[in-house]
Amino acid sequence: MTTENSNNMSEDVHQPSYKLDFMTFGFLLILTALTIWASYATGGTTVLAVSIAMTIATIKASLVVINFMHLRFDNIVYKIFVGVVIVLFLSFMLMMAVDYAYR
Amino acid sequence: MSENHTSNSEESFYKSKKGLASWIFTLDHKRIALLYLYSIAIFFLVGMTLGFIMRLELFAPGGQLMNPRTYNQMFTFHGVIMIFLVIIPSIPAVFGNFMLPIMLGTDDVALPKLNLFSWWLYVIGAVMALSTLVWGNGPADTGWTFYAPYSVTSDTDVSMLLLAAFVLGFSSILTGLNFIVTIHRLRAPGMGWFKMPLFAWGLYATAWIQLLATPIVGITLLMVVVERSFGIGLFNPALGGDPILYQHLFWIYSHPVVYVMILPAMGIISEIIPTSAQRTIFGYKAIALSSMAIAFLGYFVWGHHMFTTGMSGEAAIVFSFVTFLVAIPTAIKVFNWIATLYKGSIHITPNLLWSVAFVFNFLIGGLTGLINGALATDVHIHDTTYIVAHFHYTMFGGTIFVFFGALHYWFPKIWGRMYNTKLAYWALGLVFFGFNVMYGAMLVVGIQGMPRRYFDYLPEFEHLNKISTVGSWFLVFGILLMIFNLVRSARKGKKAPRNPWNGVTLEWQVPSPPPLHNFDHAPILSEKGPYDFSILGEINKYETTKIDK
Amino acid sequence: MEHYKVPNSGHNRDDEGKKMGMWLFLFTEILLFGGLFLVYAVYRFQFFDQFKVIAEHMNITMGAINTVILIASSLTVALSITAMKKGNNKLAVLLLFMTLALAAGFLVNKYFEWTNHIDHGLFMGNDVFNELARGEGMFLFLYYFMTGLHGIHVIVGSVLLAMVIYKIYKGKINQPNLVFHENAGLYWHLVDLIWIYLFPLFYLLH
Numbered sequence: 010m011t012t013e014n015s016n017n018m019s020e021d022v023h024q025p026s027y028k029l030d031f032m033t034f035g036f037l038l039i040l041t042a043l044t045i046w047a048s049y050a051t052g053g054t055t056v057l058a059v060s061i062a063m064t065i066a067t068i069k070a071s072l073v074v075i076n077f078m079h080l081r082f083d084n085i086v087y088k089i090f091v092g093v094v095i096v097l098f099l100s101f102m103l104m105m106a107v108d109y110a111y112r
Numbered sequence: 113m114s115e116n117h118t119s120n121s122e123e124s125f126y127k128s129k130k131g132l133a134s135w136i137f138t139l140d141h142k143r144i145a146l147l148y149l150y151s152i153a154i155f156f157l158v159g160m161t162l163g164f165i166m167r168l169e170l171f172a173p174g175g176q177l178m179n180p181r182t183y184n185q186m187f188t189f190h191g192v193i194m195i196f197l198v199i200i201p202s203i204p205a206v207f208g209n210f211m212l213p214i215m216l217g218t219d220d221v222a223l224p225k226l227n228l229f230s231w232w233l234y235v236i237g238a239v240m241a242l243s244t245l246v247w248g249n250g251p252a253d254t255g256w257t258f259y260a261p262y263s264v265t266s267d268t269d270v271s272m273l274l275l276a277a278f279v280l281g282f283s284s285i286l287t288g289l290n291f292i293v294t295i296h297r298l299r300a301p302g303m304g305w306f307k308m309p310l311f312a313w314g315l316y317a318t319a320w321i322q323l324l325a326t327p328i329v330g331i332t333l334l335m336v337v338v339e340r341s342f343g344i345g346l347f348n349p350a351l352g353g354d355p356i357l358y359q360h361l362f363w364i365y366s367h368p369v370v371y372v373m374i375l376p377a378m379g380i381i382s383e384i385i386p387t388s389a390q391r392t393i394f395g396y397k398a399i400a401l402s403s404m405a406i407a408f409l410g411y412f413v414w415g416h417h418m419f420t421t422g423m424s425g426e427a428a429i430v431f432s433f434v435t436f437l438v439a440i441p442t443a444i445k446v447f448n449w450i451a452t453l454y455k456g457s458i459h460i461t462p463n464l465l466w467s468v469a470f471v472f473n474f475l476i477g478g479l480t481g482l483i484n485g486a487l488a489t490d491v492h493i494h495d496t497t498y499i500v501a502h503f504h505y506t507m508f509g510g511t512i513f514v515f516f517g518a519l520h521y522w523f524p525k526i527w528g529r530m531y532n533t534k535l536a537y538w539a540l541g542l543v544f545f546g547f548n549v550m551y552g553a554m555l556v557v558g559i560q561g562m563p564r565r566y567f568d569y570l571p572e573f574e575h576l577n578k579i580s581t582v583g584s585w586f587l588v589f590g591i592l593l594m595i596f597n598l599v600r601s602a603r604k605g606k607k608a609p610r611n612p613w614n615g616v617t618l619e620w621q622v623p624s625p626p627p628l629h630n631f632d633h634a635p636i637l638s639e640k641g642p643y644d645f646s647i648l649g650e651i652n653k654y655e656t657t658k659i660d661k
Numbered sequence: 662m663e664h665y666k667v668p669n670s671g672h673n674r675d676d677e678g679k680k681m682g683m684w685l686f687l688f689t690e691i692l693l694f695g696g697l698f699l700v701y702a703v704y705r706f707q708f709f710d711q712f713k714v715i716a717e718h719m720n721i722t723m724g725a726i727n728t729v730i731l732i733a734s735s736l737t738v739a740l741s742i743t744a745m746k747k748g749n750n751k752l753a754v755l756l757l758f759m760t761l762a763l764a765a766g767f768l769v770n771k772y773f774e775w776t777n778h779i780d781h782g783l784f785m786g787n788d789v790f791n792e793l794a795r796g797e798g799m800f801l802f803l804y805y806f807m808t809g810l811h812g813i814h815v816i817v818g819s820v821l822l823a824m825v826i827y828k829i830y831k832g833k834i835n836q837p838n839l840v841f842h843e844n845a846g847l848y849w850h851l852v853d854l855i856w857i858y859l860f861p862l863f864y865l866l867h
Contacts, residue, residue, distance in 0.1 A: 025743045034736040041728050041860075045721065048865035055709060062861035069857045077739045078850045079843075086296070087684060094688050097324060097411060098695050102702065104412060104430070105360055109703060111424035141671075213671060220671030222678045289685045297678040298669045327689045331696035335806070342785040344802045345795065346700070352795030357703050361696055631665050 025079060033076040040069050124528065124625040139224040140628060145210035146526075147231055152198055152206065153595075155238065159193040160588065162186050167550070167584040170577050173569050183567040184253035185268070189245075191256025192273060196280045197238055199507055200369060202515050203376040204322075205230070205287055208315045210526060212291060214619040214626065215309045217300025217635040222293040230286040237280035244269040244276075255565060257366070260347030260358040264339050271340050274333040281330045284372075288322030291315050300618070302637050306397060309617045309642045313400040314379020317407035321368045321375075325411065329365030332358065356421050363414035371410040373507055374474075375403055377514035378445055381467050384521050385449050387615040388464040389456025392643040395448040402441035409438050416485050420494045428487055435485035442478060446471060461613060462536040466517025469544050473509025477502060480555065495565075498558025501551040509547055516543070519598060524608030528625040531601035539594035546586025553580035610655050617642055621651050676840040683844040687851050690814075694855050697807050701862060704803070708796025715797035716866035718783060719804075720774060724864035727770050728856065734763035735853040738822070738846045748836050750829055757826050760849070764819045771812055775805075804863050811859060814852045821845040 044065040051058040075081050080088060125142050135143055166186055169177050178186070209227065213220050221227050244251045248269035254262055258277075263270050295316050299308065335346055336358070345351020347358040386393045393399065415423060415431030449471065458464070480502040483489045493499065524530055557576040562569055569577065611620040618635045619626075636651055638644035705712055741756035782789030783801055790798060825845045828834040834842050 025739075025746060027740060027743055030736055030739045030743055033739070034732060037732045037735075038729065041725065041732065044861055045725060045865065048861070048867065052867075058866075059705075062865055063858075066858050066861055070854050073735060073850050073854050073857070077735055077853075078847055087681075090684060090688070094324065094691060098692065100412060101328075101364055101695070101699060104415070104427070105699060105703065107430055108356075108360070108415070108424050108427035109706060111426040112422075216669075217667060218669045218671055219667050222671055222675065223682055224671055226682070285689050289682055289689075292685055293678050293682050294671070296681060297675055298671055300667070300669060323685055323689055324692055327693040328696040328699075331693050335697075335700070338806060342802070344785055344798065346799070346802065352799065354703065354707070357700065361699065364696075629666065631667055633665050635667075 025082065029076055033072050036072055037069055040065055040072075123627055124623070125628045126625060128628040137228065139220070139228055141209050141213050141220050141224065141227060142526075142626065144227050144231055145206050145208075148201060148205040148209065148234070151235065151238065152202055155193050155197040159190050159198060160591065162190040162193070164584055164588050166190065167581045169567065170569070171581045172578075173571055173574055175567070180567040181253060184255075184565070185251045187565055188252050188255050188273075192241060192252075192277070194507075195256055195369075196277055197234075197241070199373045199511055200280075200284055201234060201287070202373075202511065203380065203518065204291070204315060204318055204372070205234075206515075207311075207380065207518050207522065208287070208291060208376060211522065211619055212294060212312060212315055213298070214622055214630050215312055215617055216294065216298055217303060217618050217631070217637070218294075218298040219629045219631070221290050222297050223290050226286055226290055230283045230290070233279055233283035233286070237276045237278075237283060240276035240279060241273055244272045248272060257362060258333065258336060259362075260336060260339075260353070260355045261349060263336055264348050271337045274337050278330050278333050281326045281333075284322050285326045288319035288326075291319040292323065295319075300635055300637060306400065307637065307641050308400075309379075310382035310393065310396070310399055310403075311376070311379035313403050314376045314382070317403040318372050318375045321372050321407050321410065325365045325368040325372075328361060329369075332361040332365075356418065356423060359418050359421060360414070363417045364411075367414040367417065368407075368410045370506070371406055373511045375406060377470070377511045378403065380514050380518045380521070381449060381470060382445075383615075383617065384463050384467045384517060385452050386643045386645075387521075387613050387617075388461060388467075389453050389458050390614065390645055391452065391456045392641065392645065393448065394451035394454075395444070396641060396643070398444050399448050402444045405441040406438060409434060409441070413438060416490075419487055419490045432485055432487050436482070439478070439482065446475070459613070461520075462531075462533060462540060463517050463521035463613070465537070465540055466513055466520060469540065470510060470513040470517065473505055473513060473547070477505030477510055480505060493558060495563055496558035497554045497562050497564050500564045501554035501558060504551050504554075509551070513543075516540075516594065521613070522619070523598065523601070524612045525619055525622075525624050525626070527602040527605075528608050528623075529601055529603075529605035530608045530612065531605055532597050535593065535597040539590050539597060542586050542590025542593060544590075546583045546588070546590055549583030550580050550587055551583075553577070553583060611652055614645075614648055614652070616645055616648055616651060621654065676838070679840045680844060680847075683847050687847060690851055691855075694807070694810070697803070697810070698858070698862075701803050701807070704796065704799045705862075708794075708799060711794045711796030712800045713866050715793065715800045716863070718778065718781070719864045719866075720777075721864050723770060723774050724860055727767055728860045730763050730767045730770070731853045731856050734760045734767070735850055737763065738849045742839065742843055742846050745829075745834070745836055745839055745842060750835065753842075754826055754829055757822055757829075760822055761819055761826075764815055764822075767815060768812065771808065807859060808863070811852070811855055814855070818845070818849045818852050821848055 044062055047061045047065065048058060051061060074091065080091065125140055128140075129138075135147065138144060138147075165177065166183065169175075169183060209221070250268050252258075252263075252266065252268045252270040252273045254266055254268075254270055258270065258274060263274075295308070295312060338344070339346045339348070343351075345353040347353045347355050349355055382393060382399055413431055413435045415427055416435045419428050419432070480498070484493065484499065484502060520531070520536060553576045557573050557580070558564075560573065560576075562573045562577075608624050610622070610624055612624075613620075616638070618637075621633075621635055622630050623632060633654060636647060638647045640646075737756045737760040741753040741760070744750075744753040744756060778784065778801075779787075784790055784805075785802065790801065793801070822845055825834060825842050828841060
């Protein structure tokens with residue numbers, strides 16, 4: 010039985026392809042090299058090193074979620090879900106930071 | 113499921129299959145709901161007995177029945193049973209499982225096998241928790257919060273209880289996951305988001321909390337287990353750890369979880385009140401969205417459990433402020449319920465009176481909560497029996513009262529029989545009176561300075577403690593009377609019609625008790641939303657059961 | 662009265678519902694690790710210098726190799742799903758076997774890393790470990806806990822992928838009934854996702 014996938018129309022246009030998979034892989038390799046290089050280049054500066062590493066990691070994670078996990082082909086509701094989870098986790102971090110930063 | 117039932121589709125789900133295996137391996141949401149109900153009822157009685165004995169111990173100062181260590185173990189076990197085995201699964205797993213698919217106009221939850229698996233996880237977790245009573249170094253004495261560093265150093269069997277809570281947490285997660293998928297995927301054709309019954313909205317908000325908050329406490333409890341095994345000071349200040357970090361992680365889950373307990377209860381109130389007033393609910397969208405707002409805000413208030421721990425003052429102010437914000441969506445609900453009753457044609461039933469008793473108790477629970485949420489007053493009442501009483505006003509006077517009310521509301525639907533109304537009123541009266549005497553006295557003695565979790569107390573607290581203990585006798589007697597009435601009526605009560613309260617949500621359109629596939633005709637949906645009483649006549653014409661008066 | 666069958670039955674085949682269930686489950690996995698990341702963040706903040714000192718023991722090359730292995734395994738899984746969608750079952754199975762080989766490589770690598778640390782006495786209860794500063798012990802403990810939990814996920818993911826291979830052989834997975842394959846793939850990508858954060862947090866502190 011077919012499911013009432015509201016995506017049916019758009020799925021014919023945007024299909025997962027080998028090309029997309031390989032391109033994502035390529036970017037992930039480049040970013041891995043970049044983050045290793047950046048960790049040496051920043052040479053142990055505190056805030057900067059951590060923020061660069063986390064930014065690169067987040068870009069890599071987004072690539073995996075959007076391309077490998079096919080979020081780009083998914084219904085809008087999945088995108089909202091992912092957004093909510095990210096906002097929630099960042100808020101936990103923020104609220105705890107308010108405690109630790111001022112203690 | 114199996115197609116060979118098509119010939120006798122009118123047969124109730126009790127009769128579709130027989131034998132123990134047909135119950136404990138069933139994929140039918142109604143049977144799973146009853147499995148949960150019976151297990152929860154057993155644990156409720158155990159937890160109640162523990163509470164009753166603790167109250168007896170506090171009848172007079174000094175040791176009466178037990179030594180202090182036993183007392184500590186008792187309140188720990190009372191807490192763990194009541195929180196993890198009773199209240200968290202109570203309404204979602206019992207009434208959510210039974211009613212949600214019917215209310216949405218479908219025949220089961222979206223993932224029936226996962227639903228059965230959740231119940232099995234619940235049973236495994238329960239057995240793990242109970243096993244600490246029998247072997248090991250005795251049940252934990254840390255309190256249900258497992259605060260570090262004591263939970264790391266206590267020589268009792270804390271690890272097993274922590275692992276039990278971890279497993280129970282996953283049971284709760286999977287139930288929530290199932291409900292979200294069910295609500296997204298299985299609503300009846302024509303039932304949009306804002307045409308769902310409000311109980312479904314309550315469950316939806318709850319499910320998101322279960323899904324996203326529970327894993328954090330799961331991993332935290334696991335960290336304590338590993339810490340105990342390897343002697344690492346993750347949360348132990350003697351070894352460089354930070355015990356307040358444990359409290360942060362614990363309350364990131366354990367505050368939202370009180371909304372897991374209360375939101376479905378509020379959803380049920382939003383069902384009972386329109387049915388009892390025979391008119392549409394006032395402010396449908398406001399109630400639906402306030403559930404989501406409570407669920408969302410509930411994630412950011414956990415720090416109000418920690419005002420006196422040495423958390424930074426800035427953080428305390430933020431947490432206190434957000435805590436007060438929660439009062440807004442909560443008040444929206446209460447005002448809307450009262451507005452629904454206003455000028456309605458009210459039918460007094462036991463289930464309505466349980467709901468009104470809930471609103472009364474929850475009002476006290478909510479208002480006392482504002483005193484805890486304010487920084488200055490919290491310092492005074494922190495760790496007193498005032499907190500215990502506040503918590504029981506919201507959780508017992510709130511959630512469990514609604515659970516009892518829901519039992520009376522859906523009893524004819526679940527068992528197909530009516531209960532003795534007169535006995536039901538008596539039981540309600542006794543429970544309501546006993547509850548308020550017991551916890552009212554605890555509120556007052558807490559303000560006077562009686563600490564919580566103490567086995568002994570100063571002579572000046574004796575008077576109020578005696579009153580509280582006497583209240584517990586009425587309370588327990590009332591609960592036993594209610595259980596007696598319901599158990600007897602489930603077997604011997606007179607046959608119930610399809611729609612005894614003249615409700616219009618979909619569960620009243622199926623036979624009592626429902627057949628395996630729930631619906632014997634296409635569900636009737638009103639264009640105007642779930643509480644449109646103008647379609648009552650159309651619904652009631654499907655009545656086929658002969659009722660002997 | 663006649664038997665009525667609801668159109669939106671919970672026993673209908675609903676691939677979209679199963680996929681949604683998997684996504685929701687992945688959220689709980691993310692927050693499960695999220696709790697650990699919160700602990701890591703707090704102690705990194707508190708013991709910033711000690712974390713740096715002890716991280717000297719981490720082998721960046723090994724970590725980088727494992728990162729590449731996991732990314733490559735993510736690629737092969739994604740390719741296998743693409744291949745299945747195009748109807749090329751043989752290629753898909755081959756790619757899945759490659760994924761399993763990469764997963765095994767990751768675990769072997771991890772095993773050598775752990776045993777190397779343990780041989781140097783850097784494990785809970787060892788004398789060397791007990792003489793470390795508190796923040797250093799905390800770092801190692803979190804390292805073992807987080808990579809260990811991640812390793813368990815690698816094993817679970819491999820079992821799921823092995824089941825996919827079996828089901829393809831049995832003909833239970835074929836276009837367009839790919840939901841089990843896709844869900845196992847989603848799980849595998851999550852394993853990769855978590856490692857993407859673990860790598861800089863444990864290896865790149867200098």
